[in-house]
Amino acid sequence: MTMDLRVLRQADWDQWYGTLELAFGGVPETPEERTLWRELTRFDRSIGVWDGPDVAGSAGSFAFRMAVPGGSLVPAAGVTMVGVRPTHRRRGVLTSMMRHLLEGVRDRGEPLAVLTASEPGIYGRFGYGIATHRIHARVDTSRVRLVIPEDPSVTDTSYATDGVRIRLSAPEDARAACEEVYARRVTTRPGMLARQPGWDAVPLLDPVDKRDGASPLNCVLAEADGETVGYARYAIRPSWDRHGPRGTVVLRDLEALTPAARAALWRYLFGLDLTSGIDAFSLPVDDPLLQLVDDIRRCDVQVADQLHLRLVDVGDALAARTYAAPVDVVLDVTDAFCPWNTGRWRLTGDAKGATCARTRDAADLALSARELGAAYLGGTSLAALAGAGRVRELREGALAEASVAFMSAVAPWLPHGF
Missing domain, CATH: 3.30.1050.10 (SCP2 sterol-binding domain)
Structure with missing residues (x-):
């Protein structure tokens, strides 16, 4: 049969997304995840390749605005949901979808296309270069101390975090406050994405099946002078051995508007009871945490590719x-x-x-x-x-x-x- 590339119809989404799941190992996503990604899917920017009744490949893009050096927010197509049915590999399906997507990006006047790659060796042939990296830090908080600078405006031994109040909040209740902080941070670092409508739900996605033994998502706010100046979202993965508690803080994200707020949030995470480590899965390679710890070797820092850009x-x-x-x-x-x-x-x-x-x-x-x-x-x-x-x-x-x-x-x- 002749393969047919066409724009995704809403009635075909379940079959189309099922092919994507199959391409990524065949484990179905939770109903919570599927519902959110269906809501976020841009059908006019999504395509599929059909081989008779079967979906041979899926791909799409989101309409983002991305911060670039200088602070401008530039239109960027976020290429996503790319998968090829295992029976249709090496038959030009991926190449045809990439070509169609990039021609559409050009027609819409978006100067950039970005993606995250399941395998970093795939997309160089389509003109994508690795534009950002991330670090994964596993901090041994039983051995590593935070060294927080003293506040030079204070003559006694007060620290720079003394003016920051830390307050627990339900993640949903804190959503608006966190989004305000995030929005103020976007233009300060290239590669950050301005949140589009509906995307504020993505950081709160917390399906039970994906917690890997950890608690539900927690949120803590940093406040100063009545204003939210930072936040951290995290879970606790309990663990015990014969010596006692060995739990891990699983950090989802942390943003702060001031050094004091950032230090206060890290001090809170370092001091959580029944834990002896922090897993921070995605931090900038120059994250200030690396300058706040007294023993970088016990932070087990690993670098990986992140955003691919063309x-x-x-x-x-x-x-x-x-x-x-x-x-x-x-x-x-x-x-x-x-x-x-x-x-x-x-x-x-x-x-x-x-x-x-x-x-x-x-x-x-x-x-x-x-x-x-x-x-x-x-x-x-x-x-x-x-x-x-x-x-x-x-x-x-x-x-x-x-x-x-x-x-x-x-x-x-x-x-x-x-």
């Missing part, structure tokens, strides 16, 4: 962000999967803004769309990519100039999956 429109994407230092370079870009990007582009910019347009001038750097995606948010340097042979310097000094300009003051980071 420039759908090179000119608009590079002009949408600012640059840490003045830059004026001509980029010779190759993009086999989105050929409209191939060619020479002159990028001129600084901390106030940028322009990027096609040019016939001689190129200063040569690279592919994949390398631009990796460097775009400022977490991976062009110099590091050049060291791996993935960027070529054609004008002496251009690599150093561009590498410094592209970098971000803080590491880019994706706060949640999609």
Whole structure:
């Protein structure tokens, strides 16, 4: 039979999503999860490949706005729900869906496409580069201490957290307050996503079957001068051995508007009764926690890829962000999967803004769309990519100039999956 690629209809969602579950091992999601993801599905942005009555592949995208260096929120297609039926692998299903999705992203005028990859080796051939990383920290709180700076405005031995009140709240009751804090944090770190309607439910998703022995989700608020200035959402996984309690704090997320609020939240988590460790599964690679602990070796920090990014429109994407230092370079870009990007582009910019347009001038750097995606948010340097042979310097000094300009003051980071 001839395979048919078409836009997803609401009546086909269950079959379509079932194929996605099959592609990811065949374990059905809970009704709670399925209900939320159906509500969030953008049917006009979702596609499937049908082979007769069977769904051979699924894919879609969300309409996000993502923070980029300089603080602007740029439209980005969040590519998601990508799966291929096990019987239809290596038959061009994934390639056809990726091509269709990216052409749609371009038609909608979204300069960026982003995704999180089940396997990091899949998406480079479609022009995606690894733009953000995350760390997983397993902190031994029985051996690691927090070293919280003293408040220089106080003459006695008071600490910087003394003005912060910590208050427990039901996660649902605290939803609005947490979202206000999150919204104020978004533009401070590249890679963060502005919450779209309905997405405030994602951090609260807490199906019993997925707790792995942990408690229901808890929420604690940090308050100062009557205002919520931070929050942490976590669960407790109890454990005992012959020496006593060995429970683990499973940290879902933590955001804070001030160093004092952040330190107060970590001090609270470190001090929870009947626990001797914290599992923090997704923190920025430069998270302040790494500067608050006295023994980084006992935090068992592991780094992993996170957000994969590709420039759908090179000119608009590079002009949408600012640059840490003045830059004026001509980029010779190759993009086999989105050929409209191939060619020479002159990028001129600084901390106030940028322009990027096609040019016939001689190129200063040569690279592919994949390398631009990796460097775009400022977490991976062009110099590091050049060291791996993935960027070529054609004008002496251009690599150093561009590498410094592209970098971000803080590491880019994706706060949640999609």
